[in-house]
Amino acid sequence: MTVEPRRSPLDGLDVHREGVRLRELPFPSQVDLRLDPVGTAANRVAQSLGTPLPVVPNTVVVSGDRHTLWLGPDEWLVVGPDGDAPVVVRALREALGTEPGSVVDVSANRVVLELSGARARDVLEQGCSIDLHPRAFGPERCAQTLLARANVLLYQVNEMPTYWVMVRPSFAEYLVSWLLDAARCPRVGADRSGRGTDPSS
Amino acid sequence: MLLIPCPWCGDRDETEFHYGGQAHVAYPQSPDALSDAQWAEYLFVRDNPKGEFAERWCHNAGCRRWFNLVRDTATHQIVVQR
Numbered sequence A: 001m002t003v004e005p006r007r008s009p010l011d012g013l014d015v016h017r018e019g020v021r022l023r024e025l026p027f028p029s030q031v032d033l034r035l036d037p038v039g040t041a042a043n044r045v046a047q048s049l050g051t052p053l054p055v056v057p058n059t060v061v062v063s064g065d066r067h068t069l070w071l072g073p074d075e076w077l078v079v080g081p082d083g084d085a086p087v088v089v090r091a092l093r094e095a096l097g098t099e100p101g102s103v104v105d106v107s108a109n110r111v112v113l114e115l116s117g118a119r120a121r122d123v124l125e126q127g128c129s130i131d132l133h134p135r136a137f138g139p140e141r142c143a144q145t146l147l148a149r150a151n152v153l154l155y156q157v158n159e160m161p162t163y164w165v166m167v168r169p170s171f172a173e174y175l176v177s178w179l180l181d182a183a184r185c186p187r188v189g190a191d192r193s194g195r196g197t198d199p200s201s
Numbered sequence B: 001m002l003l004i005p006c007p008w009c010g011d012r013d014e015t016e017f018h019y020g021g022q023a024h025v026a027y028p029q030s031p032d033a034l035s036d037a038q039w040a041e042y043l044f045v046r047d048n049p050k051g052e053f054a055e056r057w058c059h060n061a062g063c064r065r066w067f068n069l070v071r072d073t074a075t076h077q078i079v080v081q082r
Helices: A040-049 A085-096 A120-125 A169-184 B036-044
Strands: A014-017 A020-025 A029-035 A060-063 A066-072 A075-080 A101-105 A111-116 A141-147 A150-158 A162-167 B003-006 B010-013 B018-022 B052-058 B066-072 B078-081
Touching: A014 A169, A020 A169, A029 A040, A029 A085, A040 A085, A066 A141, A066 A150, A075 A085, A085 A101, A111 A120, A111 A169, A120 A162, A120 A169, A150 A169, A162 A169, B003 B066
Parallel strands: none
Antiparallel strands: A014 A020, A020 A111, A029 A075, A029 A101, A060 A066, A066 A075, A111 A162, A141 A150, A150 A162, B003 B010, B018 B052, B052 B066, B066 B078
């Protein structure tokens, strides 16, 4: 019997289209953490991760190659590189101790799509109702919202801008098709450079 | 479409939320002492005011937390978060 090499849900998709790059970040480690943010376990978890947990809604704390995303007042998602999940789960379970809470490896729960390039925000704005303008959204901000009617966890990684669009695997192909289509369509009112009209700039 | 203020995530579209009906409906102290009519009243009968109404919402597509707010059923104006 031969062992098939493992394949990510989008098989390592990586395409450039009209000033944006869309690629899948294959096999990210994702660990869901729930605990009381004012309990003593929160301090031990902060030490274990090397940074305090983000308590401001919809923000992200980055520590090395681990990104801790706020999902709720008592819930976070720790995203790391391939193979990191067992390490994180062990460390967080130890830090949680006997306090109420949970640490669950949810690496297969979401596909991580990386959308980057000068027009990345224009593309997302065609299907997302939250304000992604720098005055309201920026690096180290995240939001759970709807993008083209699909539930997504959206995270702006840097100023470029680079976004991570995290979506259930069963929605991933649909969302990729939608994103590539949106990348082809200039926004209504966009000038020839492809950038939308922006009253503040 | 309503713009609903989630206490955690801020203003979001109504499509991100799930409606939970009237707020502050207390579970009966001793359910087994109730008559069928009283139990049905607790389960199914809700106020239906024209005007301010305290109701439950859940931010399903966001932080998935329940919260209360007061909405005017005639104007859809969200009066206060409670």
